[in-house]
Amino acid sequence: xxxxxxxxxxxxxxxxxxxxxxxxxxxxxxxxxxxxxxxxxxxxxxxxxxxxxxxxxxxxxxxxxxxxxxxxxxxxxxxxxxxxxxxxxxxxxxxxxxxxxxxxxxxxxxxxxxxxxxxxxxxxxxxxxxxxxxxxxxxxxxxxxxxxxxxxxxxxxxxxxxxxxxxxxxxxxxxxxxxxxxxxxxxxxxxxxxxxxxxxxxxxxxx
Ligand SMILES: NC(=O)c1ccc[n+]([C@@H]2O[C@H](COP(=O)([O-])OP(=O)(O)OC[C@H]3O[C@@H](n4cnc5c(N)ncnc54)[C@H](OP(=O)(O)O)[C@@H]3O)[C@@H](O)[C@H]2O)c1
Numbered sequence: 001x002x003x004x005x006x007x008x009x010x011x012x013x014x015x016x017x018x019x020x021x022x023x024x025x026x027x028x029x030x031x032x033x034x035x036x037x038x039x040x041x042x043x044x045x046x047x048x049x050x051x052x053x054x055x056x057x058x059x060x061x062x063x064x065x066x067x068x069x070x071x072x073x074x075x076x077x078x079x080x081x082x083x084x085x086x087x088x089x090x091x092x093x094x095x096x097x098x099x100x101x102x103x104x105x106x107x108x109x110x111x112x113x114x115x116x117x118x119x120x121x122x123x124x125x126x127x128x129x130x131x132x133x134x135x136x137x138x139x140x141x142x143x144x145x146x147x148x149x150x151x152x153x154x155x156x157x158x159x160x161x162x163x164x165x166x167x168x169x170x171x172x173x174x175x176x177x178x179x180x181x182x183x184x185x186x187x188x189x190x191x192x193x194x195x196x197x198x199x200x201x202x203x204x205x206x207x
Pocket of ligand 1: 010011012013014015016017034035036037038039041061062063064065100101102103144145146147148149150151152153
């Protein structure tokens with residue numbers, strides 16, 4: 001990746017976003033991360049990126065009012081003009097939007113209807129944008145991870161938490177870095193190669 005590359009990582013203070021910020025920094029990218037409330041965690045990501053010799057800044061962005069697919073749509077709309085300009089004025093001649101959906105965006109399960117609806121929407125919107133913007137040097141990709149060992153599951157409560165624990169009993173979860181590797185592979189691909197979709201499941205995960 002060229003030294004002028006910049007990555008914007010929403011939700012970059014923890015979990016998949018944190019691992020992605022560090023992986024992209026290792027690939028030579030400066031990063032902008034966003035966080036909702038974890039300013040200390042975001043600051044620690046900025047420091048870790050700077051320790052890798054890249055520039056980093058953390059911005060507060062709360063998309064609580066636009067959960068799942070709407071949040072993705074508003075962020076994509078906001079960054080589109082900048083990405084199109086970068087794609088057509090830098091050495092790489094391409095820019096990337098990499099959306100994180102989930103296996104829940106491919107397979108629906110009782111009890112998580114809203115999550116399913118949001119993630120199916122992210123996958124569908126990404127494919128529509130891919131068709132719309134490919135000839136303007138903008139690539140759209142979607143990654144659909146299975147269970148990853150992050151704090152996400154810790155936010156669940158009651159029956160949902162119990163059901164989720166049962167579903168993943170005995171499953172060795174992915175590490176955030178497993179997903180970050182895929183993101184870096186997409187973002188460092190030469191212009192001719194667009195990776196449209198990647199599903200990454202833990203080896204033990206059946207659904
Ligand atoms: N973990 C999994 O098993 C898994 C599997 C498939 C897909 N995914 C998807 O991967 C993405 C990242 O998940 P993760 O596991 O890395 O989650 P996580 O560890 O809980 O981290 C979530 C990140 O998003 C930020 N965030 C949360 N709510 C927000 C809001 N309303 N507005 C703005 N920022 C917000 C958090 O900021 P603060 O810390 O400041 O709140 C944090 O930086 C999600 O889209 C998730 O659906 C995760």
